[in-house]
Amino acid sequence: QKTLPATVLTIFGATGDLSLTHLLPTLIHMEEHNLLPTTFKLVCVGRRDLTTKSFFEFFTEKTTTKFSPQVIKKFANRVTYFQANLDDHQSFAGLAQVLADKQITKQKHECYNRLYYFATAPSYFASIAKILKTQGLLIGCTDHERTIRILVEKPFGNNLASAKELNKELLKFFNEKQIYRIDHYLGKETVQNLLVMRFANDLFEPIWNSKYIDHIEISVLESLGVGNRINFYNQTGALKDSMQNHVLQMLALIAMEEPKDLSPESIRNQKLKVLSSLVPFTSKTISGNVVRGQYIEYKKEAGQVTNTETYVALKTEIKTPRWKGVPIYLRSGKRLGKKVTEISVHFKKQCELFGSERKNNVLTFRIQPDESVQLQINNKIPGFGIDLHSGTLDFGYKTAFLTEIPSAYERLFLDFIQGDQRLFIRSDEIEASWKFIDSIVNNWNKKNAPLQKYVSGSTGPKLSEKLVSKNNHLWWTK
Numbered sequence: 001q002k003t004l005p006a007t008v009l010t011i012f013g014a015t016g017d018l019s020l021t022h023l024l025p026t027l028i029h030m031e032e033h034n035l036l037p038t039t040f041k042l043v044c045v046g047r048r049d050l051t052t053k054s055f056f057e058f059f060t061e062k063t064t065t066k067f068s069p070q071v072i073k074k075f076a077n078r079v080t081y082f083q084a085n086l087d088d089h090q091s092f093a094g095l096a097q098v099l100a101d102k103q104i105t106k107q108k109h110e111c112y113n114r115l116y117y118f119a120t121a122p123s124y125f126a127s128i129a130k131i132l133k134t135q136g137l138l139i140g141c142t143d144h145e146r147t148i149r150i151l152v153e154k155p156f157g158n159n160l161a162s163a164k165e166l167n168k169e170l171l172k173f174f175n176e177k178q179i180y181r182i183d184h185y186l187g188k189e190t191v192q193n194l195l196v197m198r199f200a201n202d203l204f205e206p207i208w209n210s211k212y213i214d215h216i217e218i219s220v221l222e223s224l225g226v227g228n229r230i231n232f233y234n235q236t237g238a239l240k241d242s243m244q245n246h247v248l249q250m251l252a253l254i255a256m257e258e259p260k261d262l263s264p265e266s267i268r269n270q271k272l273k274v275l276s277s278l279v280p281f282t283s284k285t286i287s288g289n290v291v292r293g294q295y296i297e298y299k300k301e302a303g304q305v306t307n308t309e310t311y312v313a314l315k316t317e318i319k320t321p322r323w324k325g326v327p328i329y330l331r332s333g334k335r336l337g338k339k340v341t342e343i344s345v346h347f348k349k350q351c352e353l354f355g356s357e358r359k360n361n362v363l364t365f366r367i368q369p370d371e372s373v374q375l376q377i378n379n380k381i382p383g384f385g386i387d388l389h390s391g392t393l394d395f396g397y398k399t400a401f402l403t404e405i406p407s408a409y410e411r412l413f414l415d416f417i418q419g420d421q422r423l424f425i426r427s428d429e430i431e432a433s434w435k436f437i438d439s440i441v442n443n444w445n446k447k448n449a450p451l452q453k454y455v456s457g458s459t460g461p462k463l464s465e466k467l468v469s470k471n472n473h474l475w476w477t478k
Helices: 017-032 052-062 069-076 101-105 122-134 160-170 189-199 227-255 264-276 298-302 408-418 427-447 463-469
Strands: 007-012 040-046 079-083 113-118 148-152 179-181 213-221 290-295 311-316 328-333 340-347 362-368 372-380 388-396 452-454
Touching: 007 017, 017 040, 017 052, 017 069, 017 408, 052 079, 113 122, 113 408, 122 148, 122 160, 160 427, 179 427, 189 227, 189 362, 189 372, 213 227, 227 264, 227 298, 227 311, 227 328, 227 340, 227 427, 264 427, 290 298, 290 427, 290 463, 311 463, 328 463
Parallel strands: 007 040, 007 113, 040 079, 113 148, 148 179, 213 328, 290 452
Antiparallel strands: 213 340, 290 311, 311 328, 340 362, 362 372, 372 388
16 A cells, blocks of 8 residues: 555534444544554534534444444544534634644644545535635645545535536536545445456457347345435435436446546546436336336335335436447335345347247346356256256355455545545536436426335336336346
8 A cells, every 4th residue: 555645634514424324434444454544634523512522422322333442542533523513604713723734743744635525415515615715724735735625425416407506616616636526336346346347358348239238237226215314315316316326327337438548537538428328318208218116114204295206217228339229227226125236237149049948148247235246157957958057157256355345435535535536426427417317307397207106125116127028128136
């Protein structure tokens, strides 16, 4: 590991669920494995009336992740809590003093890189940027070079118009290379492996096109409901919470052209081409190609009748020469029979020697759980005659690599500290995704699209089976 720069990381929204559940446990785990910079401080900004000591006690009461007392003590020495209210800019008057290099280090003067994590609702992003500007926290260091970066959580906007406005506001204070838009799925090892499988194995690239591929399926299925995210979820739903980011980003990686190199811009340029080539839905094409559903118990959880979808499935296509005529099936839902995220690439039958007895070859990328790459192939069953058996070649991460797989947030934190934007999303990618999603939402609103009810623990609405069966397909992920 290369030497990491001196860093002070400030988390806005430090007492929220995201910080308590993911961010702080990830940073402590990095501490435990010596992955943080040697010179590193964490400033946690929250509205609760807490001291640094009581904040850490609050965190340890809330978290379910267990660490040794030695690691907790070491990490706690890096933490400073700062109470402020994002609705009251005056409450941030002392933040500059907390972030002063000399005060933080208590050693020789050293200019820290200042990283800001906006772990709040998007409605506060512009406000936080203005606070940092007015408090003089976006200026360089007079003695040494200092880098300033921000990381913003999803959802980035609520539609295309709000995403554009949010980009416009942030670009008043930062340039594009300073803005890190996160989708934690891009930090998952198996999602990163999509790039390697595509372009490091000459076996696949010649047949990665409409001549050989019959269809592609991406499924993000969850067994749990929305839990304590009910207020947030009522404003987003499955389409905006998962489809707009996780699912479309995985599609971009599986379908993109080969980038000229591994630089962030080359990779993001190719992802953008895929997202921009998705065919928007119209009032005519949305019927029969998009299914929205809600599990029956959602009304009780929400405490009211709501039109929020907890399931969405759709059939789309990518208007590029490589993918002409290839159906793309995407779905995401909650309270289903299993928790799994998979991408399956279904190949066409090229040989007719064994007729209908042979099964199509299917390449499956299991993102979670049990991270793996699987290839379904046909073999002869031992014995007299020629009878076929469809079996699976399975490359499992946990058996192949006898080591702990880094968490997505861990990888993204390291990239944020090092200034690597490869796994973060550029503004034009966000806007291309929202343009496609808006075409669904707008037509749902025009048609007052009905919700298909489904039972918790099932495979989802019955209508979603018809979505794929029209083309003589079945959902691969059951």
